[in-house]
Amino acid sequence: MPAWTAAGSIALWRSASGRISASADRCPHRGMRLSHGFVRGEALSCIYHGWSYGQAGNCLRIPAHPGLTPPETIRVATHDVEEAGSVIWVAVGTPASKPPGLEGLVPLRSLTAFAGIAAIEAAAGAKASPGGLVEIDASTGAVCLLLSAQEDGQTLIHVLLKSDAGLAAGIGASRAAESLRRRAEGLQREIAQ
Numbered sequence: 001m002p003a004w005t006a007a008g009s010i011a012l013w014r015s016a017s018g019r020i021s022a023s024a025d026r027c028p029h030r031g032m033r034l035s036h037g038f039v040r041g042e043a044l045s046c047i048y049h050g051w052s053y054g055q056a057g058n059c060l061r062i063p064a065h066p067g068l069t070p071p072e073t074i075r076v077a078t079h080d081v082e083e084a085g086s087v088i089w090v091a092v093g094t095p096a097s098k099p100p101g102l103e104g105l106v107p108l109r110s111l112t113a114f115a116g117i118a119a120i121e122a123a124a125g126a127k128a129s130p131g132g133l134v135e136i137d138a139s140t141g142a143v144c145l146l147l148s149a150q151e152d153g154q155t156l157i158h159v160l161l162k163s164d165a166g167l168a169a170g171i172g173a174s175r176a177a178e179s180l181r182r183r184a185e186g187l188q189r190e191i192a193q
Contacts, residue, residue: 002035100131115188123183
């Protein structure tokens with residue numbers, strides 16, 4: 001699936017054994033997005049000509065030349081990736097630390113706000129923790145937002161709920177997050193004027 005980081009677009013994929021990987025989203029052969037590709041066993045294959053890449057980024061197979069062992073120079077860039085607390089974390093460069101603990105929380109949904117983190121914090125009436133979490137009180141109980149700054153002043157908001165929350169809590173948290181996004185975007189527009 002496609003995903004985005006500060007380094008640009010990536011292809012996020014899970015191998016047949018369950019290992020998660022993050023690769024640059026361009027096949028070095030003809031530039032096709034690898035996120036349009038498919039997973040075969042432990043490799044990600046390009047949809048265009050079927051070139052296959054391992055989790056380390058090395059080219060494993062070129063279907064037009066089945067007897068050829070691809071040279072090591074044919075590779076895609078990869079990123080360190082870790083799955084923790086039902087959230088997938090991708091590091092741009094060398095990770096400075098481990099991902100924050102999200103014990104007792106489960107992801108509900110993600111949405112993009114056309115506002116910076118400061119506007120979201122102002123709309124929420126709370127500051128983000130060093131791990132990027134903002135706790136807000138919704139009518140359904142405590143809801144946590146995991147904030148990730150994106151390009152062009154946008155922020156990705158991941159809505160997390162307590163693991164014992166029910167369906168009604170999820171609906172309420174989703175509505176609260178959408179309302180918060182609208183308030184933050186309004187604040188951002190005011191700041192820009």
